[in-house]
Ligand code: SF4
C-alpha cells in the first residue's frame with residue numbers, strides 16, 4: 001500500500017505566558033490518515049508541533065486538531081489513563097496517548113502514530129471496537145451466582161480477593177488484543193483482553209460461573225490459540241501480567257481447579 005508523506009510547514013502550539021524558560025521543541029508527528037470518503041488508501045501526513053517534551057502525545061494530538069487540522073479523528077475521554085479510549089500505535093508500539101510523554105519517544109525523529117492493528121479502521125486513529133467488545137461480552141464479565149440472594153454482602157477473604165486482583169485493573173483499551181499476532185491473522189480469536197476479563201471472574205471465590213466460562217474459552221477460538229508471545233503483557237498500560245493470566249486459564253482448563 002502506497003503511503004505518501006505530506007508536510008505541513010506551519011507548527012502548532014504557542015508557549016504559555018510565564019513559561020518562557022520551558023524548553024519547547026518542534027516535534028514532527030507522522031500520522032497515518034485514513035478517510036474512506038476520500039480514498040480507500042491510508043497515507044502518512046506530517047505535522048510539526050511546538051511543544052514541551054514533558055507533555056503527552058495526547059496534548060500534541062489536541063494541538064494538531066485544534067490548531068492545524070480539525071478533521072484529525074481520534075478517541076479520548078478521561079485523558080488520565082482510566083477510560084482506555086486512546087490506545088494507538090506510537091512509534092510502532094501500542095500505548096495510551098494520554099500516558100505517553102513526548103520526551104520518552106526520541107522526538108529528534110518523527111514520531112509515528114497510527115491506529116491499533118487487527119480491527120477495521122473507520123477514520124484516522126479510530127477503529128471499529130465492536131468485535132473487541134463482543135468477545136468481552138461473550139465471556140460473561142459479571143458475577144454469576146446460584147441460589148437465593150444473601151441478606152448481607154458476599155464476603156471474601158483478603159487472600160481470595162488477591163487471587164484475581166491483577167485482572168481487575170483492566171480498562172478495556174484493547175492494547176493487548178491489538179498487539180497479538182494471532183488476533184491480527186484471525187480476528188475470530190477471543191484475544192487477551194477477553195481472557196483477562198474471564199480470569200477476573202473465574203478466579204473470584206464468590207462466582208459460580210467458572211465452568212461455563214472455561215467451556216467458552218475451550219473453543220477453537222479460545223485460549224489454546226495463544227502462542228505465548230508476551231506482546232500483550234508488554235503492551236498493557238496497566239501493567240497486568242496478561243500472558244500469566246492466560247496461562248492460568250489454560251491450567252484451570254486442564255486441571256478444572258480454580
Ligand atoms: S489487559 Fe491491559 S492492555 Fe488489555 S485491554 Fe486490559 S488494560 Fe488494556
Ligand code: FES
Nearest residue numbers: 079081083084098
Ligand atoms: S483518554 Fe482515557 S485512558 Fe487515555
